[in-house]
Amino acid sequence: MFEKLEKRIIFSGTIEAVTPLHIGSGKPEVEIGGVEMPVLTDPNGQPYIPGSSLKGRVRAEAERIARKEGLPVCTPPEVKNMCGSLKGRVEDFCICCKIFGTAGNISLASKVKFRDAYPTEKLETLLERTGIAIDREKGTVSKGALYTIQAVPAGTKFSLEVVAENLADDELKLLLAAFKSVEDSALGGSSTRGFGKVKFNIESVKERTAMYYLGKEEEKVFTGDGLKQWLKEKGGF
Ligand SMILES: [Zn+2]
Numbered sequence: 001m002f003e004k005l006e007k008r009i010i011f012s013g014t015i016e017a018v019t020p021l022h023i024g025s026g027k028p029e030v031e032i033g034g035v036e037m038p039v040l041t042d043p044n045g046q047p048y049i050p051g052s053s054l055k056g057r058v059r060a061e062a063e064r065i066a067r068k069e070g071l072p073v074c075t076p077p078e079v080k081n082m083c084g085s086l087k088g089r090v091e092d093f094c095i096c097c098k099i100f101g102t103a104g105n106i107s108l109a110s111k112v113k114f115r116d117a118y119p120t121e122k123l124e125t126l127l128e129r130t131g132i133a134i135d136r137e138k139g140t141v142s143k144g145a146l147y148t149i150q151a152v153p154a155g156t157k158f159s160l161e162v163v164a165e166n167l168a169d170d171e172l173k174l175l176l177a178a179f180k181s182v183e184d185s186a187l188g189g190s191s192t193r194g195f196g197k198v199k200f201n202i203e204s205v206k207e208r209t210a211m212y213y214l215g216k217e218e219e220k221v222f223t224g225d226g227l228k229q230w231l232k233e234k235g236g237f
Pocket of ligand 1: 073075084093094096097098
């Protein structure tokens, strides 16, 4: 399938931790007397949110919303349960595979790319909370174990950039709905303790076409009231 670049939409802004945010390294360190759950950090020791984590959460919310709308949606993460394995033609893929991609016999790239999100200002200190594991902490801490969880403090802002290509109107609408839904749900670990409430502050939207890259057309930039209008028109809120 030969794909053309029709339109690229670039969302820029910040993701703000409204409550402490724990994006784990996935490698809890077992110490004497308990388990340490560090946040994921870059080589400079700064915490960050991998684009894959953001995409995973946004996709999960998009799936829930689409199902509620009565649309057929496959059931990731196992590839055998996704449209790439289940369907013979891309046209028959569910809306979430069309937006976020699928692997399988037919693989389809995601139309939406989430950049890794880094703090907008250097973060000097992290929070640490100690507790007894009573819930499923990603299945890595056994019940009753003492654990210390690290988190970035509330108020920390991370740079946000999401790039979407060639989205149909209903796909864009679902993506915007999923952003909203993640805000009312949570990102990262320990959400049962109130961690992980985030706010997506979209500050600008740029629309660029193939003609823009050829220098034959201006990009469209939406900020402030223009952006509010754009979001209302595309997302309905
Ligand atoms: Zn699917």
